[in-house]
Amino acid sequence: MLAIPFVVRLTHGGEALPGTTVAGIDVAGMDAAALRARLRPLANPRRAVVVLAGEERLTVRPADAGYRLDLDATVQRALDAGRDGALGGLPATVAGLLSERDVALDADVDRVALRRTVETLARRVDEPSFPGALKISDDGLDVTAEPPRAGRLLDREQLRARLRRALLERSSGPLRVAVRATPVVSAEEVDAIATEAGDYLASPLTLLGAGAPFQVGRAELARALVLEPLDDGSEVRLGVDDEAVAAIVARFAHARDRPPRDARVSAGAGGVVVDGKEDLTWRPRAADVSIVPARAGRAVQQKRLATAIARAVRDGSHNARVPTRRVAPEVTTREARSADRLIGTFTTYYEPGQPRVTNIQTMARAVDGTVIAPGGQFSLNGIVGERTRAKGYLPAPFIADGRLVPSVGGGVSQFATTTYNAAYFAGLQLDTSQPHSLFIDRYPAGREATLNHPDIDLAWTNDTDAPVLVRAAAGDTSVTVSLYGDNGGRVVSAVTGARRPVPGGDFSIEVTRVVRRPGGDTERTPRTTTYDLLDE
Structure with missing residues (x-):
């Protein structure tokens, strides 16, 4: 009798022993390859699981729901069955001769895929409850109610548990899953x-503050009133539509906002001529400056006003207080009063009657009167924008790739150079500037700037505690840019080095700006410029 299990094992080496089944399938005598072929259909079951949810009949493909079978592990289980246990597994081998031994599949269900599948099914079943709605005519005179409707919600946790069990047990269902009714208020x-809405519309809503009382009439209120659900629709109250209220608030703010007015500084456009092309020193001078005081602005706090309107409607009140905030001017009167000195000025010259002169004069008019607040930046391109015929600019020579070509607005680099030198001798922070590629003898060598929209700009920052007023005047033969403010007494010198020949080019030159501040601090900033020859 003891020899029987040894004979069985010997005759079934590498095969499933007699009596072995996998998920009810007889696999006795099959080797690994045969087992894989026989069990492979179980790895991707085609039979869908049927789910009954309320009146909905849904189907689920096992693979979509995350069902996974480890075929190799299952085959190994089948080959090992009857070969382990007490006494070297001999009793298990004998038992297989007398009855079937069923081997469980090595299968699992991916939780992420299962959750995703359940959510997809739920979207086909779920219906949100409808808490009801208000129907209000455009004139606000007729208010009726649209009745509420209960919704339904699939029991997701129950479906996940039952579907997982069905997949692992290879059951096709049908699975019955609970669908709960969602609460809703009564008609x-x-x-x-x-x-309540009809009663509320009988009187206007009055906004108090930021000027005279402002009334929101019946028709405009009619667009704002809504039925507002609370606690997932188990309660309702009179509320407002956020977009409609935002429109009311925006209209009110447009009428009642008041922008701040910066203090204005007025001073003469000329009177002092500085035009040196070599070494030069400049110190600020007292100037005759007049001031128009600043005025703070007012801004409606729109989000807070919208909240106040919503609260008034919910409380049945027809008054809402308007919250505002003070908007400070960028240039205060105190700051403007300190801008009482001519801190920098420069003049360059040209032949009268040329199109480029018209362009320079047009740009000067656009810049004249600009005030740069403390910490603010002057950007010539930013102030003037693109030069176009519509703005009055004419075609004139412009340097491009070492050649002179016509361009609308050509010649305005002279205005950029003049402005650059005014800021240079004012001792202000120079941010962006680019010298010409060719030397032009009407400009100081190494102390000039070109301009092109939008890629080549002239920019400087007002790094003083006072506003800077920019005055620009362009006559028939010259243009002058003057800067008024208070730079703290900075004295600025330009130290011009010798011109050095450049092989294949024209020359290079180094110009050092020396800024001396009261107290002895000195800042030296050299700049080397290399000029090309004109490409004929």
Whole structure:
């Protein structure tokens, strides 16, 4: 008798022993390859699982729901069955001769895929409850109620548990899953809100503050009133539509906002001529400056006003207080009063009657009167924008790739150079500037700037505690840019080095700006410029 299990094992080496089944399938005598072929259909079951949810009949493909079978592990289980246990597994081998031994599949269900599948099914079943709604005519005279409707919600946790078990047990269902009704208020409650809305529309809503009282009439209020659900629709109240209220608030703010007015500084456009092309020193001078005081602005706090309107409607009040905030001017009167000195000025010259002169004069008019607040930046391109015929600019020579070509607005680099030198001798922070590629003898060598929109700009920062007023005047033969403010007494010198020949080019030159501040601090900033020869 003891020899029987040894004979069975010997005759079934590398094969499933007699009596072995896998998920009810007889696999006795099959080797690994045969087992894989026989069990492979179980790895991707084609039979869908049927789910019954309320009146919905849904089907689920096992693979979509995350069902996974480890075929190799299952085959190994089948080959090992009857070969382990007490006494070297001999009793298990004998038992297989007398009855079937069923081997469980090595299968699992991916939780992420299962959750995703359940959510997809739920979207086909779920219906949100409808808490009811107000129907208000455009004139606000007719208010009726649309009745509420209960919704339904699939029991997701129950479906996940039952579907997982069905997949692992290879059951096709059908699985019955609970669908719960979602709570909803009664039709009488919605009717009561409609009556409340009609009563509210009988009087206008008055906004108090930021000027005279402002009334929001029936028709505009009618677009704002809504039935507002609370606690997932188990309660309702009279509320507002956020977009409609935002439109009311925006209209009010447009009428009642008041922008701040910066203090204005006025000073003469000329009177002092500085035009040196070599070494030069400049110190600020007292100037005759007049001031127009600043005025703070007012801004409606729109989000807070919208909240106040919503609260008034919910409380049945017809008054809402308007919250505002003070908007400070960028240039205060105190700052403007300190801008009482001519801190920098420069003049360059040209032949009268040329198109480029018209362009320079047009740009000067656009810049004249600009005030740069403390910490603010002057950007010539930013102030003037693109030079176009519509703005009055004419075609004139412009340097491009070492050649002179016509361009609308050509010649305005002279205005950029003049402005650059005014800021240079004012001792202000120079941010962006680019010298010409060719030397032009009407400009100081190494102390000039070109301009092109939008890629080549002239920019400087007002790094003083006072505003800087820019005055620009362009006559028939010259243009002058003057800067008024208070730079703290900075004295600026330009130290011009010798011109050095450049092989294949024209020359290079180094110009050092020396800024001396009261107290002895000195800042030296050299700049080397290399000029090309004109490409004929």
